[in-house]
Structure formats: structure tokens, C-alpha cells
Amino acid sequence: EAGVVQSPRYKIIEKKQPVAFWCNPISGHNTLYWYLQNLGQGPELLIRYENEEAVDDSQLPKDRFSAERLKGVDSTLKIQPAELGDSAVYLCASSSRRLGGEQYFGPGTRLTVT
């Protein structure tokens, strides 16, 4: 079974530029998460989808971040414009409530904003 796929793996952009991350979850997983992880810290939730509905986006900085999960499968997270403080690893994870809610993570995207 294929795991969670993310792209790109690495991205370097200048501040004020836009950037987008893509995630394809494990087949059959209805819940999709986007996390931000800074060095030495645990993942921090940005947004959680149940199928195509964003059920928890309270920590998403909506002035510059947006996300979508069309058709309830793959998802895109966008930042526009990027700031220096956005440099971090962006992780996507998926889970199935029916199977206990265990989350499986993709490899992440390491974003560097210069």
C-alpha cells in the first residue's frame, strides 16, 4: 500500500513570493491533516479535513495561508505571500477514524524563505 505522498520535498523561495504544497493521502483515509513543524518542536496542526470539509482550521493564519481538498482526496496548502518566519517543515498526514485514528505522515516539505 502506498504511503502519504508529498511534493515538493524541498523549496527555497524569497520572502513575499507564493508557494504551494501538495499532498496525496493513503487510499481510503478520509481524514487529512496539514502540520507545521519547527526544529525541536512537535507538529502543530494547521488544518484538518474530514473528507472535503475543513473541520478544524483555527490555527491556520488565514491572511496568508489557504488550503483546499477538492473531491476529498488530495490537498493543496498555499502560502501567499511567504514570510521569513514561515521557514519550517510542512507535514501532511492522513488517518481513518474507522481504523482508530492513527496518523500516517508523508515525508514533508522543507520550506526555506530567504
Added chain:
Amino acid sequence: QKEVEQNSGPLSVPEGAIASLNCTYSDRVSQSFFWYRQYSGKSPELIMSIYSNGDKEDGRFTAQLNKASQYVSLLIRDSQPSDSATYLCAVMSDAGKSTFGDGTTLTVKP
């Protein structure tokens, strides 16, 4: 106070010893508990899940949950150098909200 607290470490144990990792949480309605291992530069990978009070064993790993004390732990028996990593505790509420601790860094010395 963070919702999920872990000792940051580093925790250092000799090879073959038992490593004990602890986690406390503040939300009493938490229902599901998970331990993830994260190697440097890699993403978290699930080690164990536990949903009810008591112990759950899987190979060299044992998870322990005490909901009354809001405490969950992970024991690693016969620790190996390959167990050296950061261990993340995650707590999920009945509504599906998931919160991670900042992790404990474990070093197993040969």
C-alpha cells in the same frame, strides 16, 4: 501550560537497558493516545496506539495509560542504538482533535 507535556531530554541509556518516556496531557476528554518516533530529518512514524487504561505491549515496546492521572508512557526494553530518535506523544480528543508534545530525544549508547 502546554496541552501535552514531555520531558525534552535528552534521555541517555546504555544499550540493552530500559528506556522510559513519559507524557502528561491536560484535556480530560482525550480518548486516543499515540507514540511516534522521529529520526533526525525524517517525518514521524507511528509506533503504538493505546485507547484504554493499562498496558499494551508490542515487541520491545510497552505503552501504559492512566486516564485518571492523565499520564501515558512508553517503555522500550533492550534498547538498541537504532532506537536513538525523538519520541513524540500525541493525544486525540473524541472530536478528532490531535495535539502533539514537543518530544523527548533518546540516545542509546553502545
